[in-house]
Amino acid sequence: MDRNAEINDIVEHFFRHESGKMVAVLTGIFGPENMQLAEDVVQEAIIEAIQNWTNKDIPKNPTAWLYRVAKNKALNVVNRNKRQQQFNPDTTHFLQSPWTAEPAMDLLFSEQEILDDQLRMMFVCCHPSISPDSQIALILRTLCGFSIAEIGRAFLTAPKNINTRLVRARKKVRDAKIPFTLPAPTHLSLRLQVVLEAIYLLFNEGYNATDGPVLIRKDLCEEAIRITELLIAHPLFEHKTRIYALLALMQLNAARFNARQDDDGKILTLEKQDRQQWDHSLIQKGLINLEKSADDQITLYHILASISAYHCTAKSFATTNWKGILKSYDILLQSDNSPVIILNRAIALSKVEGAQTALAELGKIANEPVMESYYLYYSVLAELHLQLEQLPQASKALKKAVALTTLPAEKELLRAQLDRCQKK
8 A cells, every 4th residue: 555545544543533532531631621622633633644654654552652642732732821721620620730741641541531522522512502503513513523515515515614603612612611411310301412413424424425435434434333332331421221222223234235236336226225235144133223212202213223123124126015115104204394305205105105196296396495415305306206207307417416416336326227227
């Protein structure tokens, strides 16, 4: 592998898997009001790594090297600003003495402290004084290693808007003097919901990447599952049915990863996938967690997990229980009648009541602004027209879908469909 490529791979891996942990610990040291400072220290450590490794050998344990550099930078920040800036007195007191600094830093970066600080960080980001859209943007940025561009795509909005949200959120954290602690039991449920939404967005970005050369970014999905398992394992949460439902949903969807593309990287639709390549052990874990999620209060994650379970337990595409899937979407519509849900429901509706009925349903969202730039809307529209042998309409929709998607694998699939359509 090219040396620069190897360095980039290491840094990318660190940023995805470790930077959130490090930002959480440093935020505990500096205080939530200095969250940006924590991010800056991590960024400086990464820049130093790139510069150092470009000119010298890459260390045998790059992650340990980066942690050591970040620890040293954090100590320098504390000592340089101990009279000018107020940090967390519970931790910085021990960091200012050469006798206690190193053992104190080792304790702060211990595995258990990192886990606890990540949870604290999640709930700082989801404090009620911060607007919901800024909450999710903040947790994706600080804990999940999302770039500004990735968060923008997740929200279907411009990067500059995400920057504005992040600046506003950090200001709220400072102004409200939000403590670096876990919420009281009375506030836990509401703030947990925002945490789960952020995790689900993270998984979705990995499950169907919105940019780059690859369709699936397994590292993002694995991180989303890891954070959810962290929530389940923590004794803070007694009522975990929502968390189990989200975990089940992600596991059932992730179980199909290996069958979603052929050896050449071409996308395989659900109908063409080799179900023997599905991870059946992960499917079983997902089904078990879906059972654990049973509750009188049904959430979005319960319904979507049940839909995924219908797909995962069908022996073939032809035997899929589309009526059960449609019923699940009908239940979902009672609480969420967003354009994306209506679009997804239309697919199941076409299997049960035909393409013409599904097209009529899509007419309800044809003028929705968010659908105008959503390539999947035009992809589904084309598929329904194809089923009805309406080739000119199908071609028009496919051309629009090709123009809107940026993912090479998606473009290739849509262009192949367009070629077949135009040859008929």
